[in-house]
Amino acid sequence: MSSDLSTGVAQNLRDRLGDLVVLPEDAGYDQARMPWNVAIDQRPAAVARPESAEDVVQIVRAAAEAGLRVAPQSTGHGAAALADTDLSDTVLVSLAGLRGVTVDAGARTARVLGGSVWDDVLAAAAPHGLTALHGSSGGVSVAGYALSGGLSFYARSKGLAVNTVRAVQLVTADGSLVRASADEHAELFWAVRGGAGSFGVVVSLEIDLLPIADVFAGMLLWDAARAAEVVPAYAAWTAAAPESATTSLRVMHFPPIPELPPFLSGRDLVVIDGAILEADAAASDLLAPLRALEPEMDTFGRIPSAGLVAVHMDPPDPTPALTAHAMLGSLPADAVAAFLEASALPGVFFTELRQVGGAASRPVGSGGAVSSLDGEFLLHAVALAPVPEALAPADAAVKAVTARLEPWKIDALALTFIDGGGVDPAAGYGASLDRLRELKRRFDPERRFAAARAV
Numbered sequence: 387m388s389s390d391l392s393t394g395v396a397q398n399l400r401d402r403l404g405d406l407v408v409l410p411e412d413a414g415y416d417q418a419r420m421p422w423n424v425a426i427d428q429r430p431a432a433v434a435r436p437e438s439a440e441d442v443v444q445i446v447r448a449a450a451e452a453g454l455r456v457a458p459q460s461t462g463h464g465a466a467a468l469a470d471t472d473l474s475d476t477v478l479v480s481l482a483g484l485r486g487v488t489v490d491a492g493a494r495t496a497r498v499l500g501g502s503v504w505d506d507v508l509a510a511a512a513p514h515g516l517t518a519l520h521g522s523s524g525g526v527s528v529a530g531y532a533l534s535g536g537l538s539f540y541a542r543s544k545g546l547a548v549n550t551v552r553a554v555q556l557v558t559a560d561g562s563l564v565r566a567s568a569d570e571h572a573e574l575f576w577a578v579r580g581g582a583g584s585f586g587v588v589v590s591l592e593i594d595l596l597p598i599a600d601v602f603a604g605m606l607l608w609d610a611a612r613a614a615e616v617v618p619a620y621a622a623w624t625a626a627a628p629e630s631a632t633t634s635l636r637v638m639h640f641p642p643i644p645e646l647p648p649f650l651s652g653r654d655l656v657v658i659d660g661a662i663l664e665a666d667a668a669a670s671d672l673l674a675p676l677r678a679l680e681p682e683m684d685t686f687g688r689i690p691s692a693g694l695v696a697v698h699m700d701p702p703d704p705t706p707a708l709t710a711h712a713m714l715g716s717l718p719a720d721a722v723a724a725f726l727e728a729s730a731l732p733g734v735f736f737t738e739l740r741q742v743g744g745a746a747s748r749p750v751g752s753g754g755a756v757s758s759l760d761g762e763f764l765l766h767a768v769a770l771a772p773v774p775e776a777l778a779p780a781d782a783a784v785k786a787v788t789a790r791l792e793p794w795k796i797d798a799l800a801l802t803f804i805d806g807g808g809v810d811p812a813a814g815y816g817a818s819l820d821r822l823r824e825l826k827r828r829f830d831p832e833r834r835f836a837a838a839r840a841v
């Protein structure tokens with residue numbers, strides 16, 4: 387991707403937007419274009435940094451006048467999913483300066499500005515004994531996660547986060563600021579709940595919060611030498627587990643780096659983590675078969691719900707990574723054996739089985755284009771790519787993992803886990819795809835918006 391603006395267009399953007407826009411010749415361009423996933427070298431025509439909804443209106447109008455596309459980006463956690471898109475004619479709208487959360491504790495809702503991240507929501511909600519269907523990283527944005535589904539450690543009991551979105555305020559392709567909800571611009575509201583950045587730049591959302599002040603959550607950790615025992619035991623455990631449990635199993639290979647705590651640095655591990663929405667005694671009974679495998683560490687217990695976001699140990703700082711995923715319909719013994727083989731393949735940082743099913747798999751009648759996710763497990767592989775030469779091997783490594791489990795794959799994808807690598811997102815939209823495309827043509831006839839997982 388190369389940025390190559392004509393002098394006239396660049397001058398026009400500068401005249402219209404002043405300091406809101408950073409152009410390739412500006413000293414701050416390299417910093418402004420840097421996504422959280424620093425493996426991705428995105429080079430947009432310009433980066434715009436709004437601080438208000440009105441700024442976003444001006445940016446979209448100026449881009450349209452200049453004949454440029456617009457790509458909303460809040461954190462760049464999903465930047466790999468945009469990497470297949472040529473951004474040389476695109477203004478990247480970085481929403482990092484548009485953060486803030488207001489909680490209405492009585493109504494159990496939050497109004498969230500467009501670039502806010504889950505840590506912002508948890509900090510505002512926790513004092514009221516409330517939480518939200520956040521994912522495993524507090525640094526991921528609410529808009530980018532929730533409007534593409536959003537799979538949390540509450541998912542099997544509470545469903546996908548997208549179903550907690552009550553209203554979305556967005557700047558549409560004609561530069562209008564629109565509030566979309568069940569009662570206003572209902573078709574756009576349907577489309578953006580799944581279609582996300584393909585339909586506009588979201589400047590705020592209203593989401594439901596949950597009255598969960600504390601939760602039974604944590605992790606169990608073994609040396610990877612125990613994987614051949616732990617993985618089949620986990621498969622058997624999940625087959626019987628109630629919907630109150632949403633967990634993940636990862637086989638992880640940590641490089642020896644001093645920044646890591648000694649229990650991780652340089653080690654190969656099996657980690658099971660997640661949440662169980664039961665009283666302590668019932669949750670402990672449920673965990674007993676896994677605890678019987680005598681993990682080296684066991685942190686499961688009751689914690690404030692705001693602490694759940696730390697349980698999966700996702701990196702808070704920018705990280706260069708490539709990933710691949712697949713949805714699995716079941717996990718019989720031969721799939722477990724294939725997962726064990728895949729988890730030992732070279733070049734992979736971790737190989738994960740995330741429990742899905744339950745409420746996450748049940749479509750919601752009042753929902754949007756995406757309201758559920760088919761499959762019993764999400765298979766996920768992550769490889770680090772700290773230098774450009776590592777990109778191709780990392781991509782090959784994660785794809786080798788999902789290829790090993792080909793026989794158990796179903797025709798579905800979790801939109802939030804589509805992370806580049808030339809993956810067609812169609813399977814993430816399922817039966818909604820045709821209507822979404824029709825609405826894209828209607829609401830954005832000139833294809834103004836460029837988005838990850840484009841419809």
Ligand SMILES: Cc1cc2nc3c(=O)[nH]c(=O)nc-3n(C[C@H](O)[C@H](O)[C@H](O)COP(=O)(O)OP(=O)(O)OC[C@H]3O[C@@H](n4cnc5c(N)ncnc54)[C@H](O)[C@@H]3O)c2cc1C
Pocket residue numbers: 458459460461462463464465468481500501520521522523525526527528529530531534535536537538582583584586587588589700701802803836837838
């Ligand atoms: C460490 C890590 C942990 C994760 N954990 C989970 C998890 O537990 N569960 C899960 O479901 N997913 C998870 N994800 C995936 C993540 O939810 C998606 O990549 C998500 O799209 C990231 O959103 P973002 O806005 O932070 O990223 P960005 O790269 O900024 O945005 C991705 C896309 O979201 C859209 N978007 C973002 N902000 C706006 C906006 N304001 N207006 C319009 N469109 C917008 C755009 O289409 C954009 O291209 C994780 C990713 C990482 C890297």
